[in-house]
Amino acid sequence: MDFIIKNTKSLNYRLFKDKLFYYLIIIISAITIVPVLLILAKLFIKGYRQINLSFFTEVAPNTLEAMTAVANNEIIPGGILNGITGSIFMVLIASVIAVPIGILTGIYLSENQDKIYTNLIRTLTDILQGVPSIVLGIIGYIWIVKAVTNGFSALAGGFSLSIMMLPLIIRSTEETLKMIPESIKEAGLALGVPYHKVIFKLLLPTGLSGLLTGVLLSVSRILGETAPLILTALGSYAINWNIEKPTSAIPLLIWEFYNDPNLINLIWSSSLLLMIFVLAINIIAKRISAKYKTY
Amino acid sequence: MNGEKITRIVLFLSTLIILFISIGIGFSLVKGSIPAFKEFGIQFIFSSEWNPTEGREEYGALSFIVGTLVTSIFALIICIPMAFSVSLFIGEYFRNSKLANVLSSIIDLLAGIPSIVYGLWGFYVLRPLVIDLGINEQGFGIFTASIILAIMIIPYATSISSEIIQMVPKDLKEAAYALGATRREMIFKVLIPSAGSGIFASYILALGRALGETMAVTMLIGNTNVIPDSLFATGNTMASVIANQFGEADGLKLSSLIAIGLLLFLITWIVNLIGRFIKNQVMKK
Numbered sequence: 001m002d003f004i005i006k007n008t009k010s011l012n013y014r015l016f017k018d019k020l021f022y023y024l025i026i027i028i029s030a031i032t033i034v035p036v037l038l039i040l041a042k043l044f045i046k047g048y049r050q051i052n053l054s055f056f057t058e059v060a061p062n063t064l065e066a067m068t069a070v071a072n073n074e075i076i077p078g079g080i081l082n083g084i085t086g087s088i089f090m091v092l093i094a095s096v097i098a099v100p101i102g103i104l105t106g107i108y109l110s111e112n113q114d115k116i117y118t119n120l121i122r123t124l125t126d127i128l129q130g131v132p133s134i135v136l137g138i139i140g141y142i143w144i145v146k147a148v149t150n151g152f153s154a155l156a157g158g159f160s161l162s163i164m165m166l167p168l169i170i171r172s173t174e175e176t177l178k179m180i181p182e183s184i185k186e187a188g189l190a191l192g193v194p195y196h197k198v199i200f201k202l203l204l205p206t207g208l209s210g211l212l213t214g215v216l217l218s219v220s221r222i223l224g225e226t227a228p229l230i231l232t233a234l235g236s237y238a239i240n241w242n243i244e245k246p247t248s249a250i251p252l253l254i255w256e257f258y259n260d261p262n263l264i265n266l267i268w269s270s271s272l273l274l275m276i277f278v279l280a281i282n283i284i285a286k287r288i289s290a291k292y293k294t295y
Numbered sequence: 296m297n298g299e300k301i302t303r304i305v306l307f308l309s310t311l312i313i314l315f316i317s318i319g320i321g322f323s324l325v326k327g328s329i330p331a332f333k334e335f336g337i338q339f340i341f342s343s344e345w346n347p348t349e350g351r352e353e354y355g356a357l358s359f360i361v362g363t364l365v366t367s368i369f370a371l372i373i374c375i376p377m378a379f380s381v382s383l384f385i386g387e388y389f390r391n392s393k394l395a396n397v398l399s400s401i402i403d404l405l406a407g408i409p410s411i412v413y414g415l416w417g418f419y420v421l422r423p424l425v426i427d428l429g430i431n432e433q434g435f436g437i438f439t440a441s442i443i444l445a446i447m448i449i450p451y452a453t454s455i456s457s458e459i460i461q462m463v464p465k466d467l468k469e470a471a472y473a474l475g476a477t478r479r480e481m482i483f484k485v486l487i488p489s490a491g492s493g494i495f496a497s498y499i500l501a502l503g504r505a506l507g508e509t510m511a512v513t514m515l516i517g518n519t520n521v522i523p524d525s526l527f528a529t530g531n532t533m534a535s536v537i538a539n540q541f542g543e544a545d546g547l548k549l550s551s552l553i554a555i556g557l558l559l560f561l562i563t564w565i566v567n568l569i570g571r572f573i574k575n576q577v578m579k580k
Contacts (some may be wrong), residue, residue: 014477015477017453017479018477018478018479021478021479021482022478022479024378024380025383025388026353026384026388027385028376028380028381029376029377029380029381029384029398030375032377032380032449033379033398033401033402035403035405036402036404036405036408036444038416039408039412039416039422042338042416042419042420043412051449079530081362094566100309101312101313101533104305104308104309104310104542105309105310106305106313107304107306107401108306108309108310109306110308110542111306117310120314121310121313121314123319124314125313125566126352126567127317127567127570128313128316128317128320130507130564130565130567131326131507131560131564132319132507132509132534132559132560132563133507133509133537134507134534134556134559135320135324135556135559135560136320137537137541138324138327138537138541138552138553138556139320139323139324140321141326141541142323142553143319163316163320166313166316170313181533185339194298194299195298195299195302195303196298196299196301196302197298199302200302212568220407222301223409224407224408224409224410224411224412225409225410226410226411226509226510227410227509227534230518230538230541230542231537231538231541231542234542250519251409253413254411254412254415255411255510256412258415258418258514260415267415268415271409271411271412274409274412275408275409275412278407278408278409278411279404279443280340282407
């Protein structure tokens with residue numbers, strides 16, 4: 001009797017601990033999502049007021065203009081057009097460099113499994129993925145700013161970003177192509193189709209959605225990068241389409257606004273816009289991969 | 296030459312570019328660091344002097360190395376209970392449910408927020424809170440930066456670990472239940488021992504992320520070039536000092552900053568190497 005009572009007690013204690021742990025997990029998990037919601041709410045509440053037409057059609061104001069506006073209790077004039085165009089420009093430069101090299105390398109890796117050289121390239125890709133972005137900024141500075149453009153430039157910024165994109169594109173291409181059934185390739189080869197046509201007319205179209213997803217995800221990743229651009233593109237107060245001149249980008253503008261007390265009101269709307277861009281590209285990428293997953 | 300050969304050559308050439316970029320990064324960092332190491336020798340790593348005054352220039356990386364390690368490790372310690380709960384939520388308690396999907400999408404969202412936005416939020420929301428709580432007068436410092444870093448690396452710490460937790464065989468778990476274990480006992484006596492090394496690997500990879508983060512930390516750590524004497528003190532990290540001082544640097548100072556970049560690269564590389572090694576061991580099984 002005594003034994004049973006003692007045993008029930010300990011059973012109850014064990015069940016209590018089990019319940020306690022269960023609720024602890026739920027509570028801590030709930031706490032974890034609080035910052036996300038708080039950050040998004042803060043961006044929206046503080047940011048939406050400054051978003052108007054001139055925010056998209058005018059370049060960033062200078063300190064004096066902003067100071068007068070704040071003194072007169074008006075909304076700061078101007079917008080972030082130079083940042084928007086600069087971001088698009090540098091993402092384009094980065095994509096032009098990274099997309100072909102990344103996809104071709106990805107094809108090579110998926111076509112030549114289990115070779116020493118393939119493993120070497122795969123390991124190097126992994127290392128590239130782990131390189132801190134600020135270090136890639138240093139590389140962009142040494143290789144392009146110092147040696148090619150003789151000054152801060154869009155090319156240097158785009159180049160640094162392209163090294164960030166490469167590993168993501170290579171890995172997603174390889175993973176996508178590996179998932180395509182061997183039989184599709186064999187069917188093509190059996191019909192006498194030459195190898196290069198099998199790759200470009202069979203494998204790539206079949207895996208297109210996967211490749212596109214990889215490219216879009218890598219774009220959304222580099223869109224918010226600030227640190228490497230501080231060392232390479234520097235920023236500019238005008239719209240610039242010259243590949244060899246300093247160029248702005250949305251995150252660079254946020255950094256400038258943050259450092260200038262007169263322009264501080266612009267940081268939230270710029271951040272809101274940046275977040276919307278990043279999220280939109282992310283969602284499009286995931287939609288594409290979900291919709292076209294046919295194999 | 297036929298199309299077949301051209302294709303093979305083009306594919307091979309693109310891998311050569313990867314090879315050249317990787318070797319080039321290592322080569323350029325080492326070459327750029329040589330003047331600093333020539334001037335200060337190995338002492339560069341163990342000195343915390345940072346004096347840019349001309350004629351008495353003296354550079355050492357120790358305070359930045361310490362700052363980087365302390366901030367990142369403290370961030371990881373804050374991150375672990377949250378990441379652990381989330382991965383159990385997704386991988387065990389609410390596995391394959393709608394709730395788990397929602398939670399993992401929201402956690403994914405964390406990875407999409409740019410570093411500079413985390414920095415702004417930390418500066419305007421978290422910093423006043425830290426001041427109000429009386430933790431720190433200025434609100435800047437290791438503590439504030441680590442909290443933001445912890446939030447930033449949660450998605451990296453949960454993605455692999457929740458996957459590994461889901462991979463634990465059902466038979467093992469049922470055997471524990473059959474012996475009368477409660478769910479919590481099953482988790483601690485079966486799930487964690489068999490998924491432990493995978494969970495550990497994901498935390499190491501998250502640490503690798505934290506080490507290289509720049510903007511958010513730069514905006515919150517206070518940027519003082521001294522070895523921090525407590526968790527609430529201000530300090531500086533390797534990435535932050537590069538971001539802050541690279542623009543106006545030349546000569547010996549530029550070389551010293553590149554050398555710090557080289558050290559940062561080596562530290563993150565070693566940490567990632569360990570993380571990936573453990574992960575690959577686990578995935579092979």
